[in-house]
Amino acid sequence: SERQPSGSVTTYGISVLREAFKILSDSQDSDALFTKLDETDISFPKQLSPSV
Amino acid sequence: QEEERQKSICPSAAAVGEAVKTIQHLMEKFSMDLLTVTQALLKNTGEVETTFNFLQTGQRLDGYPVWSREDDLELQKHDKNIRNKLIAKFGAENVAKRIAFRKS
Numbered sequence: 001s002e003r004q005p006s007g008s009v010t011t012y013g014i015s016v017l018r019e020a021f022k023i024l025s026d027s028q029d030s031d032a033l034f035t036k037l038d039e040t041d042i043s044f045p046k047q048l049s050p051s052v
Numbered sequence: 053q054e055e056e057r058q059k060s061i062c063p064s065a066a067a068v069g070e071a072v073k074t075i076q077h078l079m080e081k082f083s084m085d086l087l088t089v090t091q092a093l094l095k096n097t098g099e100v101e102t103t104f105n106f107l108q109t110g111q112r113l114d115g116y117p118v119w120s121r122e123d124d125l126e127l128q129k130h131d132k133n134i135r136n137k138l139i140a141k142f143g144a145e146n147v148a149k150r151i152a153f154r155k156s
Contacts, residue, residue, distance in 0.1 A: 011097070011149075012067065012071045013156025014094070014098065014154065016063040016067045016156070017093055017094065017098060024076070038094050039121050040121060042094075042095045042118060
């Protein structure tokens with residue numbers, strides 16, 4: 001794939017993220033789930049336990 | 053008007069495909085689920101490098117906080133004092149990026 005010039009950043013718009021999420025999600029209502037993620041605050045990310 | 057609205061928010065398949073790959077990469081890299089990675093991208097204004105650093109260290113590269121729901125709601129108020137408060141909290145560039153992100 002193409003390399004970006006030094007100093008540039010890759011940014012996705014919210015509609016792109018919504019569509020990508022809908023592709024990856026198994027949820028019946030992935031659209032509503034995405035909206036919920038947008039409307040709730042994030043806590044510090046936790047790693048998944050290997051036993052899960 | 054509805055057609056124009058749909059057109060303006062309809063992302064390209066190529067961009068969505070790239071985003072899918074990026075999300076999968078972040079999930080694998082940090083052993084995190086889809087919800088966590090997607091929310092991290094949302095709260096970091098869709099910036100991949102910033103989100104990567106946030107997932108790795110719990111902090112943004114520029115030292116500013118991630119966006120909360122309350123911050124997003126205040127961003128919509130178009131009040132000069134509130135806007136200045138957000139600029140003091142996130143920096144002018146990040147506020148401008150957030151406005152563009154919310155409309156994207």
